[in-house]
Amino acid sequence: MNPPSLHCLRCGRPAEAFDGCRSCAAEGIGANAMPPLADLTGVDLAGYAGGPWGLPAALPVPGPPVTLGEGNTPNIRLRHEPQDAHDGRPTGEVWLKYEGGNPTGSHKDRAMAVGVAAAVAAGADTVVAASSGNAGAAAAAYAARAGVRCVVFTTERVPAGLRTQIDALGAERVVHRGTVFERNAAMARAVAEHGWYPLTSYSAPSPGGNGYANEGYKSVAYELARDFAGRRIDTVVVPTSRADLLAGIGRGFRELAAAELIAQEPRLVAAEPAAAAPYTAALGHRDRAEQERTRVAKARTVAFSLGEERPCWQGLDALWRSGGTARALDDDAILAEHRRLASEGLLLEPSSAVASAVARELPVDPGALVVAIGTASGMKGLVD
Numbered sequence: 001m002n003p004p005s006l007h008c009l010r011c012g013r014p015a016e017a018f019d020g021c022r023s024c025a026a027e028g029i030g031a032n033a034m035p036p037l038a039d040l041t042g043v044d045l046a047g048y049a050g051g052p053w054g055l056p057a058a059l060p061v062p063g064p065p066v067t068l069g070e071g072n073t074p075n076i077r078l079r080h081e082p083q084d085a086h087d088g089r090p091t092g093e094v095w096l097k098y099e100g101g102n103p104t105g106s107h108k109d110r111a112m113a114v115g116v117a118a119a120v121a122a123g124a125d126t127v128v129a130a131s132s133g134n135a136g137a138a139a140a141a142y143a144a145r146a147g148v149r150c151v152v153f154t155t156e157r158v159p160a161g162l163r164t165q166i167d168a169l170g171a172e173r174v175v176h177r178g179t180v181f182e183r184n185a186a187m188a189r190a191v192a193e194h195g196w197y198p199l200t201s202y203s204a205p206s207p208g209g210n211g212y213a214n215e216g217y218k219s220v221a222y223e224l225a226r227d228f229a230g231r232r233i234d235t236v237v238v239p240t241s242r243a244d245l246l247a248g249i250g251r252g253f254r255e256l257a258a259a260e261l262i263a264q265e266p267r268l269v270a271a272e273p274a275a276a277a278p279y280t281a282a283l284g285h286r287d288r289a290e291q292e293r294t295r296v297a298k299a300r301t302v303a304f305s306l307g308e309e310r311p312c313w314q315g316l317d318a319l320w321r322s323g324g325t326a327r328a329l330d331d332d333a334i335l336a337e338h339r340r341l342a343s344e345g346l347l348l349e350p351s352s353a354v355a356s357a358v359a360r361e362l363p364v365d366p367g368a369l370v371v372a373i374g375t376a377s378g379m380k381g382l383v384d
């Protein structure tokens, strides 16, 4: 069986490769190309085993699965004094879905499990990722699992723990001393010249990552719907850069709603570091044509996994569809939340703390839930 073809989310044109829509790119807009949404009619959510492979019919690759037991991450209720934040009014519960509980310590495992399976199905012998860390570690692990070669392009600014992880898992790490743009250009050459299978975004403006791999993120939505069945998830807050996770969660909820497995889709909120906050800037513009073409200055941030100059269109689409919004926090607020989570026994990457800090501040009706996605473990270290 051939995998389903990919079409641009924005203009509907078919895509030729994994570098998004070239027609939209010519307009300066990074729009990803994805397979059709899955039909979940008749699925028994209570019997869903979790993770991407718990619902293989929703994936663009038939298998065989490449798996290390990803998914089924814990939901942890945060200590929260809701009256503090909202003028004494009662509010809902704040939960954290802890994606650091995945095999390599981040949400990226959900995508790389599916992406590496797609690579194997396509007959690839080498997969390649451009990554500041977590995606590279996940690509290395799943490539090792499948027995294919893995090359990871990084910049020099990767925490030592992550470098160790990528190397120990047997990937070839190519350190690029230039900018992220130059690193991605090097990956694009490798894809064009050697036919290596790309697992992450490498073109500019970035459309987001591999459209097959990203379908693995839908399982976050399926697990939330299963685990909080009978309760109302009002909002899901997602640390956002290229919006692969945000868009994937949005697609999962859309599939669930279309199959009437949930009553309504939660609102999605993109959480960003103020040092690089294109979605927050974009949603400040009135019309969508302006929002799509937003470009911001980008500075270094403790949230090293995040940081884009332009919004990827797939993220804007997810926010528009769910009636969502974007919030940005400065590094002091991010580090304060990083410490607050640790004081509750949770050591997360600062990029993840962006989401829980935003979640604590959102007004939510009593009885409803807000869920922050804690994308990665804090045990991989910090950047200098």
Ligand SMILES: [Zn+2]
Pocket (backbone or CB within 6 Å): 008, 009, 010, 011, 012, 013, 021, 022, 023, 024, 025, 031
């Ligand atoms: Zn397009």
